[in-house]
Amino acid sequence: MVDPKIECKNLTEIILDNITEGVFTIDHEFNITSFNKAASQITGFPTEQAIGKKCYDVFRSDICEEGCVLKKAIENGKNSYSKIVYIITRKGFRIPIKVTGAALKDKKGNILGGVQTFRDLSTEDDLRKFIRRNYSYHDIVSKNPAMWQLFDLLPQVADSNSTVLIEGESGTGKELVARVIHQLSTRADKNFVAINCGGLPDNLLESELFGYKAGAFTDARRDKIGRIALAEGGTLFLDEIGDISQAFQVKLLRFLQEKTYEPLGSVETINANVRIIAATNKNLEELVAEGIFRKDLYYRIKVVRLHIPPLRQRKEDIPLLIDHFIRRFNNLQGKSIEGVSPRVLEVLMRHSYPGNVRELENIIEHAFVLCNEDIIQEKHLPIDLFEQRPEEIQDEYQKKLNEMEAELILRTLEEHNWNRQAAARALNIHKTTLFRKIKRLGIKLPHVDGRHRHVND
Template identity: 50%
Template structure:
């Protein structure tokens, strides 16, 4: 490609849509085109002569400079996705390409880098992901879609809502979604974990106390219900609330009145209550540990949140969601999980549900430096079973021997569940039955 002799290159560089800048060997900016000014928010006069890292503050400036890599290794870097911090403090996704500059004798005299704003592309990707996102809840399973359809109507009402589900299913996330979609969205959302506080402290946390209520009560202290006025109180682990407080909560649900500890007159609070538990409250009522009248007051609207093992189609979406968050928080660019890793996660029971998945990925994220999360990055309890040392080597013998042992290990690994073993091995139930019958015959 050539340019007319009378056309200054600076005019060419100024006319292109991509940002472009050059530096000398001391990393001082020697050229800064108009697109670079528009994308970064920094004027040419301000940028010229400054160190490039002071202008861009990118995710590569801390030891991974693209131009520096080109100078050391030669060649070019093309279309590498990174983030920069603009002059207003906002973070901007860009794609960069870099190369070195040489003089007529071939000596390195600096570097050149072009960059393109990826905000629109990221926005399109975000919109595609938002199809499967409701508030901050990620999923496209039928179980979640049913909840998504009725959640706005539940939010519009003032009805006390009870969220049921195993630990880690995201009960607080759903409670926040109900609050954010409700007419109370401009009011406070105040969560309380009823199972994390001692009985003696929980009452004062919920209802507050008056000066002199006990020895150390030197001033009045507002409770969570007072702090949540015009908003929502989220009572997590409501099944662990002691009987004495169940009575006070029942009164509040009936007439929106409560008495602070040491108080002599009732106090009114305009608060909506959302409660949650992983316990079977009907059983708790039956065994006398939970008041029946309170259960009926809480059980006006009930949502049962599905465990993660019942929504496997949501797993890839959740993995992408968490990795995107971790990449942003830790300034990394992990691309995803490997096929083997995804296979292990898809076949895991997830007793800890979405919270367990988040913890698994956070652990793997620490060990994985770049690229894809591999099996070896997973916690030890998810690592594939090691071969038995006192039995035959899994790769010794004929092919039929290996298949038979694989069938037996798969059944043992899945705690006797043959259909799960079939999914692990990618075979039919009939094939597994034949392989196991051969094993039983050989034992005879």
């Protein structure tokens, strides 16, 4: 006759091996005492190899050192703690799982160890990525084609040591792109040091970049290393480089050409091993043409040139960014806001975002302060979103002027049988000025003009 205890144990093993969730138990020393079939399939460790080992040697997750749910459950005697984490399988794959840890107790309530159940979320994670089209790249969220072209370039740019110029309006995320380049590069284990060139006068910018020796000036009581030295071996990010003075442009050019510098008050020349990434919200080509920005410095920093489009040109990203910021602020503030109302989405989609992505982030953060509901409503948004801004009024005025001007030009051309020279005389402007206006206003002309020649002739 079979011992009922043995039969019960075998039945328990059969049940555990036939459930889809991974299950293992540990003793007080975190040694694995049982390991079911699903646990073996998910982690890649055979049951016989797992039993007797420390759980953190088999179940290699990003919470083993800190935040272990089993440790919490055993220490507090709680029924369960749940988390979504990543583990490294025996073959080295990183997979997402949902893990639940509970204290393992006998009938008298004595804690014998712990039991952990976990479920492979790989399929759900793949589905979620498919639904979102994986529109996230190192914390840059976008599904805009121009942004994805940029994403494709970043690994190649990171592999080189060439100087990079990132162009884009304020708030588009130029520093974030610079940090991604650094993270993808061979310099990732060294410092990423940023400095805003536009916010500092020349003397302070020079001391911040190059550092100084004690006694270099009145308040220099001890040596101070500069940002270049702090970034040694890593990346130096020069933000708003278009704002530096012409006098300092000469000093910066020398550093970029020779990769050497002298701290203020020092005669010692120091060699620098840093990768330079610059950024600007200005049109440097125009500044060069106006004689404000040195041409040789411009060509030195734009070896690789990247452009980030403003948010108003990629409004398809707004819903993704809203979701991204809601998840971030939920984690930071311990809330569980699910999303925005249809009316709020309509308002946010209509807004022109002069402050770009940073402005949208601030709007969502403002809403989080006021929202104690599941859904962000209109009342939680900043009031100025519902007031027309002066620049928006100006834009509308300019649009109407352009429409009136285009209508006048078209009517004049039509009256002169599409002869552009005659139309220019009638409008009292030069022929080349008329050409520029036609191009700027996007006026579509017939294939032939009054002289029976092609318009492009």
